[in-house]
Amino acid sequence: MADLASTLDELLDRSVALGYSRIGPAVRRRARGWPADPPPGALRDRHVVVTGASSGLGAAAARAVLDLGGHLHAVVRDVDKMAGVVAGWGLSPEEAERVTVWRCDLADLDSVNACASELFTALPALHGIIHNAGALPAQRQETAQGVELTMGLHVISPVVLTEALVPLLAPGSQVVFVTSGGMYAQALPVDDPDYEVGDYSGVIAYARSKRAQVELLPVLQRRWNAAAGVEVQAMHPGWARSPGLDTSLPWFARVMGPILRSPEDGADTAVWLVAQPGLGGGRLWHDRRPRRTHLASATVTSAPDLDRFWAWVCQQAGLGDR
Ligand SMILES: NC(=O)c1ccc[n+]([C@@H]2O[C@H](COP(=O)([O-])OP(=O)(O)OC[C@H]3O[C@@H](n4cnc5c(N)ncnc54)[C@H](OP(=O)(O)O)[C@@H]3O)[C@@H](O)[C@H]2O)c1
Numbered sequence: 001m002a003d004l005a006s007t008l009d010e011l012l013d014r015s016v017a018l019g020y021s022r023i024g025p026a027v028r029r030r031a032r033g034w035p036a037d038p039p040p041g042a043l044r045d046r047h048v049v050v051t052g053a054s055s056g057l058g059a060a061a062a063r064a065v066l067d068l069g070g071h072l073h074a075v076v077r078d079v080d081k082m083a084g085v086v087a088g089w090g091l092s093p094e095e096a097e098r099v100t101v102w103r104c105d106l107a108d109l110d111s112v113n114a115c116a117s118e119l120f121t122a123l124p125a126l127h128g129i130i131h132n133a134g135a136l137p138a139q140r141q142e143t144a145q146g147v148e149l150t151m152g153l154h155v156i157s158p159v160v161l162t163e164a165l166v167p168l169l170a171p172g173s174q175v176v177f178v179t180s181g182g183m184y185a186q187a188l189p190v191d192d193p194d195y196e197v198g199d200y201s202g203v204i205a206y207a208r209s210k211r212a213q214v215e216l217l218p219v220l221q222r223r224w225n226a227a228a229g230v231e232v233q234a235m236h237p238g239w240a241r242s243p244g245l246d247t248s249l250p251w252f253a254r255v256m257g258p259i260l261r262s263p264e265d266g267a268d269t270a271v272w273l274v275a276q277p278g279l280g281g282g283r284l285w286h287d288r289r290p291r292r293t294h295l296a297s298a299t300v301t302s303a304p305d306l307d308r309f310w311a312w313v314c315q316q317a318g319l320g321d322r
Pocket residue numbers: 051052053054055056057058075076077078081104105106107108131132133134135153178179180181236237238239240241242243244245266
């Protein structure tokens with residue numbers, strides 16, 4: 001029966017549309033061998049950062065952290081918007097005490113560094129980071145430091161934030177990158193990480209930056225595991241209803257609307273990972289299972305190219321000691 005469940009899981013994954021839609025988790029949850037939910041209170045006394053907690057999947061992940069008893073550190077660019085999201089949750093006084101909102105514009109490393117140093121001063125320890133904040137811009141934009149926006153938001157800022165918080169992270173803590181299945185279609189843009197060549201496509205830029213999150217997994221796992229025993233993971237949520245999806249891919253959201261996942265199902269694996277120390281890091285996950293990182297040999301990165309790309313990341317992130 002377990003083999004049947006694995007075959008079904010694999011078929012859903014290969015079909016893409018079925019696995020990524022709400023059918024994926026609906027079928028997988030019912031199949032034998034679905035990994036158990038974290039027990040109630042699994043995150044009690046644990047501090048978890050969720051970036052982009054003011055919308056969509058981030059809000060769902062943030063709420064789930066609270067529901068598991070954790071201390072939520074919502075890292076957002078719009079604190080008033082986050083206050084509205086928290087107000088909508090109708091929290092008990094005990095739950096409300098476990099929420100702290102931190103302002104941070106992840107498109108500006110000055111803001112990221114300021115937020116990191118506030119977190120560093122205020123927190124006794126940290127047990128998880130969910131790098132969820134994301135964007136798919138229609139036009140080419142740059143961060144305050146002049147990096148193409150998606151690469152800055154999805155790669156450089158998470159590296160800078162985590163790097164600053166590593167001394168706070170307890171052994172076994174999970175650092176989770178919320179990537180996208182769209183990355184399967186793109187290779188690492190080693191020669192043009194800033195997307196300066198050719199006509200800009202937000203969809204391609206987004207997918208390249210999400211590819212970068214996945215390709216850097218072994219590098220970041222080695223680095224942060226050696227420093228703090230941290231496990232670095234990436235997960236892709238499938239296709240989930242969110243304000244971001246409605247705005248950036250309206251035609252897709254309209255056509256796929258009836259079969260999109262809920263934000264909660266989209267965020268599920270990120271929260272599940274944070275509550276599961278000891279899984280072994282450096283892997284890509286989807287619906288609570290490790291997944292292959294490539295579907296085509298054309299997207300595989302050679303070791304020298306990965307090294308070159310990492311050197312570029314270090315330069316942008318101000319890591320002199322690579
Ligand atoms: N929905 C899907 O089907 C899907 C599929 C694959 C991957 N993903 C990934 O899932 C993550 C969440 O996406 P979503 O669909 O929930 O989108 P969303 O509703 O647009 O949420 C994105 C979040 O990122 C925040 N953000 C954007 N730019 C920021 C910045 N410069 N500084 C700080 N925060 C910033 C947004 O803040 P504001 O609230 O202030 O705008 C928002 O909270 C993203 O990484 C996305 O790539 C989603």
